[in-house]
Amino acid sequence: MNKPLTPIRMKHTKGVRNHDAAPAQILFRLTITTLVLLGVWQAIVMIFALPPFILPSPMAVFGKLISKPGLLWDHSLITLSEIVLGLLLGLFMGITLALQMLLFNPVRRWILPVLIASQAIPVFALAPILMLWFGYGMTSKVVMAALIIFFPVTTTCFDGLRHTPTGYLDLATTMGANRWRQLWHIRFPAALPTFASGIRVAVVVAPIGAVVGEWVGSSGGLGYLMLQSNARMQIADMFAALFILALFSILLYYSTDQLLKKAIPWHREKTTRT
Amino acid sequence: MQPISISINQAGLHYQGTAEPVFSDLNLELPAGQWTCLLGSSGCGKTSLLRMLAGLIEAEHGCSGTITDQSGQPLNGRIAYMAQQDLLLPWLKVRDNVCLQARLSKGKPSADDYARADALLAQLGLADSAHQRPDSLSGGMRQRVALARTLMQDTPVVLMDEPFSALDAVTRHRLQALAVKALKGRTVLLITHDPQEALRLGNNIWLFQQRQLQAVATPETAIPRPVDAELGQYQQQLLTALHAADEYYQGEAINE
Numbered sequence: 241m242n243k244p245l246t247p248i249r250m251k252h253t254k255g256v257r258n259h260d261a262a263p264a265q266i267l268f269r270l271t272i273t274t275l276v277l278l279g280v281w282q283a284i285v286m287i288f289a290l291p292p293f294i295l296p297s298p299m300a301v302f303g304k305l306i307s308k309p310g311l312l313w314d315h316s317l318i319t320l321s322e323i324v325l326g327l328l329l330g331l332f333m334g335i336t337l338a339l340q341m342l343l344f345n346p347v348r349r350w351i352l353p354v355l356i357a358s359q360a361i362p363v364f365a366l367a368p369i370l371m372l373w374f375g376y377g378m379t380s381k382v383v384m385a386a387l388i389i390f391f392p393v394t395t396t397c398f399d400g401l402r403h404t405p406t407g408y409l410d411l412a413t414t415m416g417a418n419r420w421r422q423l424w425h426i427r428f429p430a431a432l433p434t435f436a437s438g439i440r441v442a443v444v445v446a447p448i449g450a451v452v453g454e455w456v457g458s459s460g461g462l463g464y465l466m467l468q469s470n471a472r473m474q475i476a477d478m479f480a481a482l483f484i485l486a487l488f489s490i491l492l493y494y495s496t497d498q499l500l501k502k503a504i505p506w507h508r509e510k511t512t513r514t
Numbered sequence: 515m516q517p518i519s520i521s522i523n524q525a526g527l528h529y530q531g532t533a534e535p536v537f538s539d540l541n542l543e544l545p546a547g548q549w550t551c552l553l554g555s556s557g558c559g560k561t562s563l564l565r566m567l568a569g570l571i572e573a574e575h576g577c578s579g580t581i582t583d584q585s586g587q588p589l590n591g592r593i594a595y596m597a598q599q600d601l602l603l604p605w606l607k608v609r610d611n612v613c614l615q616a617r618l619s620k621g622k623p624s625a626d627d628y629a630r631a632d633a634l635l636a637q638l639g640l641a642d643s644a645h646q647r648p649d650s651l652s653g654g655m656r657q658r659v660a661l662a663r664t665l666m667q668d669t670p671v672v673l674m675d676e677p678f679s680a681l682d683a684v685t686r687h688r689l690q691a692l693a694v695k696a697l698k699g700r701t702v703l704l705i706t707h708d709p710q711e712a713l714r715l716g717n718n719i720w721l722f723q724q725r726q727l728q729a730v731a732t733p734e735t736a737i738p739r740p741v742d743a744e745l746g747q748y749q750q751q752l753l754t755a756l757h758a759a760d761e762y763y764q765g766e767a768i769n770e
Contacts, residue, residue: 407599408603411597411614412618413569414570414593415614415667417619421619506604506647506649
């Protein structure tokens with residue numbers, strides 16, 4: 241055995257640093273920002289003496305959150321289920337189609353232009369049709385949420401899969417890896433950072449799909465509650481539902497972001513100063 | 515491992531959609547267990563030749579000729595490839611990068627694979643880095659990991675496409691010496707732009723000029739050669755020949 245060389249001390253690359261804040265820091269910043277916004281809101285209500293049916297004060301909305309926990313919880317659970325199921329369905333459909341477009345050229349040639357053209361149709365306009373096809377239950381909202389995230393998920397997944405660095409594929413070819421091994425061990429992990437961007441967009445957009453579905457026709461969920469409150473001029477209730485919806489979006493985004501950072505640590509290491 | 519020699523006979527390559535072939539009727543012998551260096555201007559076709567040897571040219575392009583070992587057998591599965599970029603997979607730790615071929619062929623490296631990888635990393639001075647990710651390593655360390663991955667493949671033929679060109683002078687010098695030591699007994703084809711590198715490492719040097727290969731005289735000493743006055747004289751001759759080749763390709767580009 242040859243004599244080992246002296247190990248070289250690890251070097252730190254100039255200009256590269258970790259920009260990712262700890263969850264506690266994120267929570268702190270978020271709390272400060274929320275408090276400032278609530279302060280501005282309260283000030284607007286007081287300065288302009290706005291009536292509660294135009295803009296209720298933050299305290300009035302907070303009061304509704306405290307006084308009607310059971311009602312809000314029941315409707316929140318419905319919307320949250322629609323969002324999560326819609327996300328799962330949309331991710332499954334997006335990944336499946338992206339893989340098919342990568343593996344089968346005819347699928348890519350025929351489907352990709354249709355997929356791009358389909359974006360000309362406003363997804364919201366599909367809501368009444370989905371109600372007709374899937375009924376007023378949860379299915380139509382899940383499909384709506386899935387459809388709204390389908391395009392960003394499919395395109396980012398496909399882009400990531402087809403832009404694998406050629407050098408990695410060349411290396412795998414010289415090592416005798418077949419197409420499937422290349423897909424699993426090289427293409428898929430290489431695509432994860434791009435795909436993660438699509439997932440981040442999806443978790444923010446999916447609640448919109450679910451709520452739009454509820455607006456068009458439903459008997460439960462935060463969107464339904466907002467419509468009912470609006471009709472009864474219970475604007476504080478409407479804002480309470482809106483607050484919970486915003487909270488869902490923020491929590492979903494940050495928890496997904498943290499999970500993705502943990503799952504793709506090499507991408508975080510390459511983050512550069514901007 | 516038995517060293518093998520390689521015969522390239524009447525090799526030709528014509529990329530689809532281009533008017534001229536990259537090269538045609540090319541003949542080259544790579545002696546067993548020796549380093550052969552291929553020098554030439556940018557775009558002369560040396561990397562294409564290496565890719566052809568590695569089986570990386572897509573079927574739609576026109577490849578002709580034969581590439582065999584001394585017994586006339588094709589080289590399938592007996593080639594390792596080391597590129598200019600280290601091509602370390604950022605999602606795998608150093609040790610797993612070294613075991614990449616086992617992962618790609620078996621799905622998961624075995625305990626024996628890991629033991630071999632650890633021994634190779636220790637041999638190359640990287641024992642402490644086995645469980646780190648490639649992003650935390652310097653350029654020289656990354657190329658040493660790439661070298662360990664190449665050695666792990668345990669093939670009699672190693673193809674190198676300017677693997678040291680992105681490194682600083684001192685690291686490059688150290689890695690050249692290390693590579694000669696580690697790849698002893700293997701048949702190596704090294705593509706390089708650097709005449710000094712070719713003269714330090716090449717048992718045989720070929721200049722890719724006017725779509726043909728031209729043999730270049732090399733010092734008699736063993737590789738890796740020291741950079742001394744004798745090497746300097748050879749380098750001057752080689753530079754003159756490279757200038758001539760460069761003028762030819764520039765003239766051709768203007769004509770096109």
